[in-house]
Amino acid sequence: MLTFFLLDMGLVAAKRIDDLRKTGSFVIGFPILMPVLNALIGIFLSKLISMSPGNALLFAVLWA
Secondary structure (H helix, E strand, O other), X not given: OHHHHHHHHHHHHHHOHHHHHHOHHHHHHHHHHHXXXXXXXXXXXXXXXXXXXXXXXXXXHHHO
């Protein structure tokens, strides 16, 4: 069932490839830049409250 579902989703995505060309920069840029920005906020906050390096890393990953 999963194989058929993934095949169907691939066909739907292939039919909508023109929509990606219309809004491509936002659809591609947002998911790349937003986690990086959130991780930087997490790093800043972890430095602000003096977390240990391990906890700061986990905190930044959770923010991302």
